[in-house]
Amino acid sequence: QQKVQQSPESLTVSEGAMASLNCTFSDGTSDNFRWYRQHSGKGLEVLVSIFSDGEKEEGRFTAHLNRASLHVSLHIREPQPSDSAVYLCAMSIDQGGSAKLIFGEGTKLTVSS
Amino acid sequence: GPKVLQIPSHQIIDMGQMVTLNCDPVSNHLYFYWYKQILGQQMEFLVNFYNGKVMEKSKLFKDQFSVERPDGSYFTLKIQPTALEDSAVYFCASSLPDGYEQYFGPGTRLTVL
Numbered sequence: 001q002q003k004v005q006q007s008p009e010s011l012t013v014s015e016g017a018m019a020s021l022n023c024t025f026s027d028g029t030s031d032n033f034r035w036y037r038q039h040s041g042k043g044l045e046v047l048v049s050i051f052s053d054g055e056k057e058e059g060r061f062t063a064h065l066n067r068a069s070l071h072v073s074l075h076i077r078e079p080q081p082s083d084s085a086v087y088l089c090a091m092s093i094d095q096g097g098s099a100k101l102i103f104g105e106g107t108k109l110t111v112s113s
Numbered sequence: 114g115p116k117v118l119q120i121p122s123h124q125i126i127d128m129g130q131m132v133t134l135n136c137d138p139v140s141n142h143l144y145f146y147w148y149k150q151i152l153g154q155q156m157e158f159l160v161n162f163y164n165g166k167v168m169e170k171s172k173l174f175k176d177q178f179s180v181e182r183p184d185g186s187y188f189t190l191k192i193q194p195t196a197l198e199d200s201a202v203y204f205c206a207s208s209l210p211d212g213y214e215q216y217f218g219p220g221t222r223l224t225v226l
Contacts, residue, residue: 043204043219088156099208100146100158100169101215
C-alpha cells in the first residue's frame, strides 16, 4: 500500500528564517508530487507541484524532488506569521487519466513574530 | 485560482439518517473527487468520478456511499444510512481531463450524533 510520511510533525520558526519540511514516499510509482497548505478550518491551497527530479520554485516556496531516495522537501523562504498552517505532502497516482492523491499526515508550521 | 464550492459548510444529523453533501466544481472540469479527513488524521481518498461513472474507490467508500452528478449540476456524495464513524470533514475536488491539478473546496464538516 502506498504511503507518504512527513517530518517533522510540528515546526516552529521565527519570522524570516527558512522553514524546511520533509516528505518520504513508499515507492517510486508516483508521477508527481504536490505540497498543499491548510489553514485551520479551511480547504487546501496548492503551493508547488513537481514532476521531475530537481527543484521547482513558486514564489517563496521551493520543492526539491529526489526519486532515487523517495524524498521530496519544501523550503519556505522568509516565512511570515500568515504562513502558520498545516502543510500536506501528497503523491499523485495516475490511472488512465484519473488520479488520486495519497496524503501525508501533515506538518504543523508555526511562524513566530 | 479556480474555485470549488461546497454546500453546506456544516451538517449535523442523527445516526441512521441520510445526508447529501454538495459540490460545485470548477466549470470546465470533468473529473471529480471526494476525500475524507477525520479530525486530527490525514486526508484520505474516497472516490473519483468521470463521465457519469465511478473510476476508482477506496475501502473507505462503503456500500452506504454513493456519488452522482446529474446533468452537470452539483457533484454529490450521499450517505444512507449514516454511522457515527462517518463524522469527518469531506473535501470535494475537481480537475481537468488530464487529471493534472486537483482544486479543492473548503470542505463540509459532517457530525453524526
